[in-house]
Amino acid sequence: MTILLKVEDLSRSFGGLIVASNISLALESGDRAALIGPNGAGKTTFINLVTGSLAPSSGRIELAGKDITRAASVERVRLGLVRSFQVSRVFREMAVRDHVALAILQREGKSGRMFGDPWKIAAVASEAPAILEELGLAVVAHEPVSQIAYGQQRLLELAIALVLRPKVLLLDEPAAGVPRGEARRIEQALARLPSDIAVLMIEHDIDLVFRFARRVIVLAAGRIICEGPPAAVAADPHVREVYLGSYANGSRSV
Amino acid sequence: MTSASIADSVKEKKTTALSSDLIGTLAIAVLGGAAYVVFPDDLGLLTRILAAAFFVLSLCLVTGICGIATLGHAVMYGAGAYAAGYFCVQGLTDPIALIVVGAMAGAVMGAVSGAIILRTSGLPQLVLSIALVQLMHAAANKASSITGGSDGLIGISPAPVLGLFAFDFYGRTAYLFGLVLLVCVFAVLQRLVRSPFGLLCRGIMQDRVRVAAMGVSVYPVLIRMYTISGAVAGIGGALIAIATGVVGLDSVSFAWSAEALVMLVLGGASSLYGALIGTVVFMTFEHFVSAASPFHWLAIVGALLIAVVLFLPKGLQSFPARFLVKLRGGRRDHSS
Numbered sequence: 001m002t003i004l005l006k007v008e009d010l011s012r013s014f015g016g017l018i019v020a021s022n023i024s025l026a027l028e029s030g031d032r033a034a035l036i037g038p039n040g041a042g043k044t045t046f047i048n049l050v051t052g053s054l055a056p057s058s059g060r061i062e063l064a065g066k067d068i069t070r071a072a073s074v075e076r077v078r079l080g081l082v083r084s085f086q087v088s089r090v091f092r093e094m095a096v097r098d099h100v101a102l103a104i105l106q107r108e109g110k111s112g113r114m115f116g117d118p119w120k121i122a123a124v125a126s127e128a129p130a131i132l133e134e135l136g137l138a139v140v141a142h143e144p145v146s147q148i149a150y151g152q153q154r155l156l157e158l159a160i161a162l163v164l165r166p167k168v169l170l171l172d173e174p175a176a177g178v179p180r181g182e183a184r185r186i187e188q189a190l191a192r193l194p195s196d197i198a199v200l201m202i203e204h205d206i207d208l209v210f211r212f213a214r215r216v217i218v219l220a221a222g223r224i225i226c227e228g229p230p231a232a233v234a235a236d237p238h239v240r241e242v243y244l245g246s247y248a249n250g251s252r253s254v
Numbered sequence: 255m256t257s258a259s260i261a262d263s264v265k266e267k268k269t270t271a272l273s274s275d276l277i278g279t280l281a282i283a284v285l286g287g288a289a290y291v292v293f294p295d296d297l298g299l300l301t302r303i304l305a306a307a308f309f310v311l312s313l314c315l316v317t318g319i320c321g322i323a324t325l326g327h328a329v330m331y332g333a334g335a336y337a338a339g340y341f342c343v344q345g346l347t348d349p350i351a352l353i354v355v356g357a358m359a360g361a362v363m364g365a366v367s368g369a370i371i372l373r374t375s376g377l378p379q380l381v382l383s384i385a386l387v388q389l390m391h392a393a394a395n396k397a398s399s400i401t402g403g404s405d406g407l408i409g410i411s412p413a414p415v416l417g418l419f420a421f422d423f424y425g426r427t428a429y430l431f432g433l434v435l436l437v438c439v440f441a442v443l444q445r446l447v448r449s450p451f452g453l454l455c456r457g458i459m460q461d462r463v464r465v466a467a468m469g470v471s472v473y474p475v476l477i478r479m480y481t482i483s484g485a486v487a488g489i490g491g492a493l494i495a496i497a498t499g500v501v502g503l504d505s506v507s508f509a510w511s512a513e514a515l516v517m518l519v520l521g522g523a524s525s526l527y528g529a530l531i532g533t534v535v536f537m538t539f540e541h542f543v544s545a546a547s548p549f550h551w552l553a554i555v556g557a558l559l560i561a562v563v564l565f566l567p568k569g570l571q572s573f574p575a576r577f578l579v580k581l582r583g584g585r586r587d588h589s590s
Binding site: 051072073074075077078082083085089090091092093094097098099101102103105106107110111112113114115116117118119121125128129132133138141160164 | 262263264265445446448449450451452453454456457460461463464465466467468469470471475478
């Protein structure tokens with residue numbers, strides 16, 4: 001398996017506060033990993049470091065063999081490192097279909113074209129309807145985002161990420177704030193992600209994590225404290241102590 | 255629905271954009287022509303409306319489409335006006351060449367001022383834009399050997415258009431020249447707004463972080479739109495220089511920039527039609543109401559603006575649509 005994302009000894013501190021400490025991890029093609037940890041463990045900081053919104057104090061990041069530690073965040077996206085947002089960041093007054101069109105145009109390097117109809121461009125005309133239909137968004141294709149359900153907005157986030165054809169996909173709480181029924185639709189979509197891409201999901205919903213991930217990475221106080229298959233991680237006494245305390249003490253078993 | 259027909263429904267437009275664009279452009283030409291016939295004694299005012307229309311359209315491109323906050327847009331308009339005026343005084347009298355000069359001067363000013371104000375956003379951007387227009391105003395005042403300072407740049411007498419249509423005392427040529435220009439520019443801008451680039455700019459306006467997460471470098475895109483906007487404003491400035499034969503300091507003023515923003519909001523910031531409607535309503539209002547009540551006209555404009563912002567947040571251009579919806583709703587009530 002080829003390694004798509006390699007993070008080595010990534011650290012970041014704000015003054016004396018260490019928010020990421022010597023984090024190393026590798027994602028392979030086809031990986032389905034989840035990053036979990038209590039609030040304030042540094043999950044979002046980690047995502048920001050990897051996507052380039054935040055510069056690391058030390059360490060190294062490689063995307064498909066290319067050093068991107070100093071690359072600008074837009075450059076990382078173009079190289080195939082794509083993220084979704086924890087809170088849906090879609091354009092409220094733009095039609096659903098136009099979001100997907102814009103992402104496809106950008107991927108094709110045609111978003112700067114100053115003439116012509118976006119929908120006459122072959123890649124948009126062929127791909128956009130397909131992805132919208134696959135995610136069940138075709139019926140709301142012409143609606144502005146402000147008129148569609150929150151779960152559909154999350155699916156749209158996913159659609160945007162997918163048409164960018166990522167090598168590595170970072171999903172920041174893809175099902176956060178979505179009612180149960182709609183969450184199932186999102187989970188189905190997650191299960192059907194292209195098999196060759198590496199996916200790292202950050203998620204609070206442990207049930208969802210354990211259904212989706214084949215590998216779980218536990219972050220606490222800015223460092224990785226445990227890594228392995230879901231069952232092994234759930235059984236780890238250290239993890240139970242820092243993170244799964246309520247689960248371990250409660251009636252539910254994991 | 256079969257999957258093929260679903261795909262088609264995603265692709266198809268609710269209305270065919272091209273034909274509605276064509277109808278809109280024709281409507282402007284027809285209304286502009288009608289105004290020429292109906293108000294032959296007000297061609298001076300009508301020409302000033304045309305020049306302002308370029309200016310407000312230009313502002314619409316950056317504020318309405320890209321979400322850039324600016325109260326200093328007159329730097330581009332003024333650059334176009336002074337450049338066209340200066341070149342004309344220096345001997346380049348062909349009006350079409352002067353329009354090109356104005357467009358280029360506006361574009362350069364757009365690129366330069368854009369490079370400065372687009373580094374920031376929101377309130378700092380607004381303040382920077384005001385600072386820029388005040389600076390340029392002071393510079394134009396100081397450089398009186400070129401601009402004529404507070405006396406204005408005078409002695410602009412352009413040659414006949416295409417060597418055939420001389421600029422007359424009544425302003426007929428100036429108006430028709432401006433109207434043809436406006437129709438052409440409007441048609442181009444409609445295409446621009448619907449293009450992939452237009453879509454990208456609207457995305458930037460709504461959430462630039464999201465657009466950046468798609469791999470877009472936002473800053474160069476905005477500079478490009480700002481440059482285009484500068485060219486459009488520059489055409490408006492050049493037109494007023496050609497039509498009136500004089501360029502004053504008020505063409506690079508904060509007040510003129512602010513008025514453009516009022517016109518844009520009045521008509522509807524996110525629509526090119528809104529820009530035109532706002533311009534016509536505001537300028538007409540200014541002309542007639544200020545003549546009738548020189549001290550109170552601004553209060554009346556203020557009241558109008560408040561009413562529009564409260565009851566038609568998308569501007570006057572949204573009025574017909576809302577009116578139609580009401581009408582249809584009413585009909586449905588009757589039938590049920």
